[in-house]
Amino acid sequence: MSYIILxxxxxxxxxxLRxxxxxxxxxxxxRAYIFAAKMHRGQTRLSGEPYLSHTIETAVxxxxxxxxxxxxxxxxLHDILEDTDTTYEEVQDMFGPEVAQLVDGVTKISKIYFASREEYQAENLRKMLLAMAKDxxxxxxxxxxxxxxxxxxxYAGKEQQKRVAQETLDIFAPLANRLGLGLIKSELEDLSFKYLDPDMYKRVMQRSEEMGGERQKTIEIVKEELERRLKTQNIQAxxxxxxxxxxSIYRKMKRLNISFKDVMDIIGLRVITNTKADCYSTLxxxxxxWKHIPQSFDDYITLPKPNMYxxxxxxxxxxxxxxxxIQIRTWEMHHLSEEGIAAHWRYKEGKEKDDEYDSKFSGLRHILEWHQELENPSEFVEHLKIDLFPDDVYVFTPxxxxxxxxxxxxxxxxxxxxxxEVGEQCYGARVNERIVPLRTPLKNGDIVEILTQKNHHPGRDWLNYxxxxxxxxxxxxxxxxxxREAEIQLGTEILEKALRKSGTRLSRVxxxxxxxxxxxxxxHSTEEDLLSAxxxxxxxxxxxxxxxFPENESAEAVEEQNDTKQHYEIEQTQRNTSGGAIKVKGVDNILTRFGQCCRPLPGDNIIGFITKGRGITIHTVDCPNMKAMEFDDDRKIDVEWDIDPQVHYPAELYVIGTIRDSLFADIVAAIAKTNTNILASxxxxxxxxxxxxxxxxxxxREHLSTVIRSVKNxxxxxxxxxxxxxAPRY
Structure with missing residues (x-):
């Protein structure tokens, strides 16, 4: 491309522009053109053309x-800071602070690392771009x-073609869509598709061209016929x-696993009427x-989508x-969909609904699509200078x-x-090449370098900020x-000392x-757990x-130790009277208590263990502590439940779920729905x-099962x- 053409x-x-x-x-x-021509002189692109051709085509x-x-x-001027010796100050002096800031912003974005293809990283990068670019x-x-x-x-090599195309598809095409630049988004996607899957691209393009004439003819025939029929019914539309x-065709074929001919919305019409009644009349x-295609009808007027589409x-x-x-809607519905919360925008990008994200772009889309209607260009600029993501900070690694x-x-x-590991060994930080205190809040665009030291450890005060x-x-x-490490060490020393007094060693046992x-x-699961305890x-x-050494112990010691080792106790002690919960075989009016190691509930198979001075402790038959007392049969006694529906028993539930809004409240509500009281949580x-x-x-047990089923739902x-x-005390 000659300089005359340029x-x-x-x-x-x-x-x-005029x-x-x-x-x-x-x-x-x-002036920008002359300066760019001067600074990029001698630079060429892979095609052999002057590098200036790229900056001019960008301007076009x-x-x-x-x-x-x-x-x-x-x-x-967008590459002037990155590819020449020009400084920011020179651009500012020659073209003013506004141009300088824009050129600097483009330069910073050009330095972002776009290697990841994972969707979450792509989304972070899109937000990063938007957060940095207040203009x-x-x-x-x-x-x-x-x-x-x-x-x-x-003109690039195959590897670079695929990398740039994937980056464009992951980052820039969705960004264009978010900004309402539909034509640019479509071209970015189609060109990326061409390099990522050239064979499929050619097949889809060939089929599209083959159907081009028929498609255009079909759409015109349907449109003319529908307009005529609407006119005869006095429906304005x-x-x-x-x-x-x-x-978009390829993506739908892949998502639904269908062939080209089955993509129904290759040809599409939208009918916009004045009233809801006209919508149904038009339908x-x-x-x-025309013959209706089964299972293709959706009434989002009677049953709007969650985003009110x-x-x-x-x-x-x-x-x-x-x-x-064919889509049919009123003008009110149409305006609502165009403001960014309608399913059409989300459907096009294939993302889940995000009210906050869409609301931040609704006004921006209008500005970008309709800014030519603004009489004063500076008014347009003011509308563009917004902070889109105030709730997040996006920073760079070195x-x-x-x-x-x-x-x-x-x-x-x-x-x-x-x-x-970087966090645990952190002893300092550089932000934008300056040492800062570790409690310093980070800002959008900061470049953060963490200083680490192998033997350095976190400070307790870190939790404060x-x-x-x-x-x-x-x-x-x-x-x-x-x-835990300190407790294991202390426990080892204590037990070793006690065993030495008994004439043995820890290593022996x-x-x-x-x-x-x-x-x-x-x-306990491991010996270290026991030593820690x-x-x-x-x-x-x-x-x-x-x-x-059980030959030197009494079974009572086991029971007493079980009582002292609890993190917390929820005890229930009752005498065995006519209204009691436990019947003891052959014995009346005796004190009973429930073992805190297994916490029996009515419905469990149970057994009693006689404890000197404290009556009978009730355990489940499969309680580990009862198995440890298998040689003390003389102190075991048969017991059975004497259930009183007015008596309630403590039970602990453990629930795991994926975090979402109101999850804890919904769990509590599910428990309450079963007429169950919560003592602590x-x-x-x-x-x-x-x-x-x-x-x-x-x-x-049956009541507990009902609660568990309710929470599982x-x-x-x-x-x-x-x-x-x-478990530990709450």
Missing amino acids: MHRIHDSVDK QYYPNADVNLVY ILANMKMDAVTVSTGL IRVLIVKLADRLHNIRTLQ VITSREKHLY GLIHST QSLHTAVIGPFGRPVE KGKVKCLPQGATPIDFAYAVHT VVTSKAKTKIRHFFRAKK QKDGRLKRVTAELG IGAQKYSPKHIVKRL NSEKSANQLEVRCIITVQG VRHVHEVSHVRAP
Whole structure:
């Protein structure tokens, strides 16, 4: 492309600019062109053309989008900071602060690392772009830049083609859609499709071209016939047509696993009427004129979608046997859908509904689509300068990767977001190449570098200023682990000393399996758990020694120790009278109590154990502590339930679910629905999981099963279980 042709392209762009902005500063555009030509002189593209051709074509795209002189000038200068020796200050001095800020914004976005293809990363990057660009023109310039790059991608190598195409499909096409730039979004998608799956692209394009004449003819015939019939019925309506682009056709074929000919909305019509009654009258006319395709009708007027979208959807067999999809709505419904909360926008992008996200773009879409109606270009600029995502902070790693954090996040939150080990070894941070305190709140666009030291550990005061759940959870876990480590060490020393007094050693009872047996008897999973409990003074060393050598112990010691080791107690003591809960075989009027190790409920198989001075303790027959007392048959006694419907018994529930709004409240409501009282409850969040423990009162096993079934029916609840062994006090 010669410089003469390039100059003509600039003149065309300036002429177009004058059409929409009669008072536009066209000298700014010409000065930007001359400066770009000077600074990019000698630089070429992969095609062999002067590099200047790219910046001019970017400016041409912006002019065709009816952007202002400042934006078109930015298009000409958008690579000047990155690819030449020009400084920000020079751009500011020559073209003013507005152009300089836009060029700098485009340059920063160009440095973002776009390697990830995962959807969550793509979404974070889209938000990152929007959060950084308080002036949305930065993003529009970047989209124009990307559009020309992908238009000329044939000159790149295969690997680069696929990388750029995937990046465009993941990031830039959805961003264009969010900004209401439908034509650009469609072209970005189709060109990406061409490089990512060239064979399928050719097949879809060939089929689309083969059907092109028939499709256009079909749509015109249906439109003319429908307009005639509506007129005879005195129904005022506007009928518009639309044609699905190639990637959209392919995506629907893939999603629904259908062939090209089965994609019904390749040909589409939209009918907009004045009243709801006219919508249904129009539907009747359509179905009486063309054959309705079964299972293709949806009445979103009577039953609106959750986002309040309303419309009638139907499909018919039109001329030439081609399916035609038709949407019918009132003008009010149409305006509602165009404001961003209608399913059409979300359907096009294939995302789940997000009210907050859509509401932030509804006004922006109107501005971008209708800004040519504004008389004053500066009014348009003011509407664009908005902060779209005030609730999130998007920062960079030194290598340019993006991390999304909540407002108020600190370098410590960032460190844990990178990796737990980085967080635990963090001793300092650089933000934008300056050392800052670890409690410093991060801002959008900050470049954060974490300083680590191998033997460094978290400080307890970190919990006072971190805000992410991951950081809080990991810091608490670290200190719990350190506490456990100290308890294991202390427990080991205490037990070793006690065993030496008894003439043996810890290593001996570990080797001969005695410690393993006692560990299991006391309900612990590992020997370290038992040693930790000893260090925490939940067991006396004397008691453990007696457990290790049962020939020197009495069974009573086991029972007494079980009482002292509880984290909390929910006791229920009753005398065996005519109204009592337990019948003791051959004995009347004796004190009974329930073992806190297994907490029996009516409906459980139970057995009694005689405790000197404290009556009879009731256990379930499969209680681990009863198995440990298998040689004390003389102190076991048969018992049975004497159920009083007025008596309720404590039971602990453990519930796990995926975090969502009101999950805890819904769990409580599910329990209350079964006429069950809650004595205590506690919830704890970790990652995206909610763990709930609660003490309830039930009449027995059957009542408890009813409660468990009710809680299991709560949405996002994955596990509900009855906890027999006691948990820490709430």
